[in-house]
């Protein structure tokens with residue numbers, strides 16, 4: 001039987017330009033959905049919690065299928081080591097204390113996940129991310145700590161036109177010479193691609209609702 005995932009994946013990937021990576025956001029989805037996506041050839045998954053990701057993506061599953069795992073949720077410093085061990089890319093570096101914790105975790109584990117800085121592009125009190133005016137300082141701290149930052153990530157405010165926020169994030173990345181832009185979710189990934197996204201993070205448009 002053709003499940004919605006088959007059709008959703010085909011529809012999204014058919015229109016994906018060169019250089020844009022689709023991240024399958026599997027948070028809130030069960031093991032079966034993950035395994036179905038793997039069977040369909042999906043290699044890049046994103047989760048927003050360390051513990052949920054650890055439970056779903058065992059080292060064996062990752063290795064056997066050549067998976068790349070992305071962390072897209074806020075990271076507590078006390079979980080930095082677990083995150084460094086599990087994830088291949090961390091999109092949510094956003095403060096000096098986390099930079100210190102990640103540098104220590106990398107030294108301790110010998111693993112070096114790729115890193116992006118999350119920017120609180122809408123200046124929302126409830127959202128994680130460094131404020132735009134704090135970005136230069138945080139990038140300088142990363143450099144001192146020996147962490148290479150590849151790009152920027154954002155989640156624009158809900159219920160507003162995301163395009164000005166995507167454009168602003170792209171401008172900040174250009175200003176700092178950063179190549180990767182993680183922006184765009186189910187509702188707005190096409191606009192994010194038009195604004196220069198290199199990673200789109202798609203959950204419900206791929207898997208359907210979260211359980």
Ligand SMILES: *Cc1c(COP(=O)(O)O)cnc(C)c1O
Nearest residue numbers: 025048072185186201202203204
């Ligand atoms: C949940 C989540 C997504 C995916 O959201 P959908 O609307 O289901 O596509 C993308 N990015 C982040 C940071 C998320 O937490």
